[in-house]
Amino acid sequence: MSLAATSVWAIVFLSTLVLGRVIYALHLSPYRHIPGPRVCKHRRYGDVVLIAPGEVSFSDAVSTREIYGAPCGLPKSRYFNNFLAYCHRSVFCTLGAKEHQEILKRTIAFYRPTSVFKSAMLQPVRDNVKKTLHQLARRTENGHATLDILIVYLCAQTIEHESCFERTILAGWMTVELWNNLLYNFPVAHKAIKAIFSYCSDKRDFLTADDKLADWNMRRVDAALRKPEDIAVDSLLHVLSTAKTPDGEPLPKSRIREELSAIPLKEDGLSAFSFPQSAPILGACITESSRLHPLSSGRAERVVPTTGAYNGIVLPANTVVSTSTLAIHHRPEVFPDPEAYKPERWLNAKGEVLRVIQSCYIPFGYGARLCLGKPFAQAGIKHFIAGILMQFEVCIDPRSGTTSRTMAQLGTQNALPRGRRCELLLKRLPVACAFKQKAS
Numbered sequence: 062m063s064l065a066a067t068s069v070w071a072i073v074f075l076s077t078l079v080l081g082r083v084i085y086a087l088h089l090s091p092y093r094h095i096p097g098p099r100v101c102k103h104r105r106y107g108d109v110v111l112i113a114p115g116e117v118s119f120s121d122a123v124s125t126r127e128i129y130g131a132p133c134g135l136p137k138s139r140y141f142n143n144f145l146a147y148c149h150r151s152v153f154c155t156l157g158a159k160e161h162q163e164i165l166k167r168t169i170a171f172y173r174p175t176s177v178f179k180s181a182m183l184q185p186v187r188d189n190v191k192k193t194l195h196q197l198a199r200r201t202e203n204g205h206a207t208l209d210i211l212i213v214y215l216c217a218q219t220i221e222h223e224s225c226f227e228r229t230i231l232a233g234w235m236t237v238e239l240w241n242n243l244l245y246n247f248p249v250a251h252k253a254i255k256a257i258f259s260y261c262s263d264k265r266d267f268l269t270a271d272d273k274l275a276d277w278n279m280r281r282v283d284a285a286l287r288k289p290e291d292i293a294v295d296s297l298l299h300v301l302s303t304a305k306t307p308d309g310e311p312l313p314k315s316r317i318r319e320e321l322s323a324i325p326l327k328e329d330g331l332s333a334f335s336f337p338q339s340a341p342i343l344g345a346c347i348t349e350s351s352r353l354h355p356l357s358s359g360r361a362e363r364v365v366p367t368t369g370a371y372n373g374i375v376l377p378a379n380t381v382v383s384t385s386t387l388a389i390h391h392r393p394e395v396f397p398d399p400e401a402y403k404p405e406r407w408l409n410a411k412g413e414v415l416r417v418i419q420s421c422y423i424p425f426g427y428g429a430r431l432c433l434g435k436p437f438a439q440a441g442i443k444h445f446i447a448g449i450l451m452q453f454e455v456c457i458d459p460r461s462g463t464t465s466r467t468m469a470q471l472g473t474q475n476a477l478p479r480g481r482r483c484e485l486l487l488k489r490l491p492v493a494c495a496f497k498q499k500a501s
């Protein structure tokens with residue numbers, strides 16, 4: 062057969078395949094009543110969107126309760142197998158309710174706020190904040206400096222260096238994130254492409270940022286265990302979260318400072334947050350920031366065990382379902398003017414209004430599998446932001462490239478800002494002001 066004839070047959074074959082797929086999706090698929098598959102756009106297509114064959118995304122409170130609600134919620138999907146560590150299944154990646162309950166019984170006490178708000182747990186966090194503040198003070202000796210706060214906190218010991226190893230990990234992450242859908246849905250194809258690309262190009266470390274990050278974390282943990290006073294142990298999640306907070310919108314910093322001034326200081330000069338509710342204004346700012354920029358915004362996947370109606374939508378057994386955190390956080394009838402940064406919505410809400418906004422606020426998950434580290438993560442974020450605000454005036458440097466656009470989230474799983482930087486202008490507050498309360 063000639064080359065032209067072969068090409069024609071190939072085109073006919075491919076067209077038939079595509080046409081067959083379209084006819085199946087529109088008329089025969091068990092998901093034909095759900096809009097999609099397409100990029101998850103709830104604002105345009107409504108509360109239920111087919112985001113991939115067999116995968117449905119919701120964005121409303123009722124479905125969220127059905128999917129994740131206590132006592133046990135639906136089982137987690139196979140996606141969580143990606144979080145096995147050395148074949149070990151932690152509480153986070155247990156799939157079924159029974160297995161989850163068993164591990165939970167052994168670990169729950171460790172995560173309770175009463176355990177977290179003890180000085181033994183919080184001291185490493187405070188030490189880390191202090192260390193960072195000292196470094197920032199050194200950098201701003203001339204009065205002010207522009208710093209990439211993301212890297213400042215990430216590198217901890219080495220903020221002098223502009224081109225650090227951590228920055229290469231951040232850069233690699235962007236590529237990893239782009240390819241992750243393929244990894245989770247077609248792992249073999251992902252492996253093949255990774256191998257072919259690294260072999261044929263000079264980029265031997267293509268899609269290895271995740272491995273590098275795991276090594277980096279292990280090295281830090283190892284170093285911390287050997288010499289705890291020398292290294293600031295903190296999770297990368299905290300780093301990213303603190304970077305998200307100054308999102309271009311002015312924080313009501315004077316109100317926060319006023320509030321923080323009323324909290325007694327400890328010997329280390331930092332505020333003594335002794336329980337989660339301390340500093341409600343700062344708390345509301347952080348809550349609103351996580352609404353606009355949730356640190357973990359997707360793939361809390363669950364599996365529908367039997368064919369049935371979920372919030373009125375019939376789904377076949379084994380459908381993968383999830384709530385889109387970004388979409389539910391931006392529901393205009395729940396959060397009026399949803400794109401605006403308004404911490405006061407959390408301070409002013411009472412009764413039914415508070416209940417409704419809380420039911421649509423899921424940065425730490427929802428229901429039976431709610432994040433166990435939430436009190437610890439929130440305490441860390443609070444300490445860090447409070448420490449900085451009490452010693453520095455902070456704003457986005459207008460000459461830097463940092464804008465709300467570059468701070469937008471990279472992907473559904475990756476809280477990294479698109480621009481991979483968060484450049485802030487830090488000016489030291491007059492010493493008298495910063496340490497006034499310490500003296501009193």
Ligand code: HEM
Nearest residue numbers: 152153298302356357361424425426430431432433434438
């Ligand atoms: C700001 C930082 C954090 C965010 C945004 C976050 C977010 C989340 C989310 C959304 C889930 C639910 C996943 C799902 O439903 O499938 C989760 C679960 C979990 N998180 Fe976090 N997390 C953070 C920090 C932490 C920290 C610091 C720890 C440990 C100290 C932790 C431990 C856990 C555990 C153990 C689970 C599993 C809970 C269960 O299945 O019972 N998290 N986290």
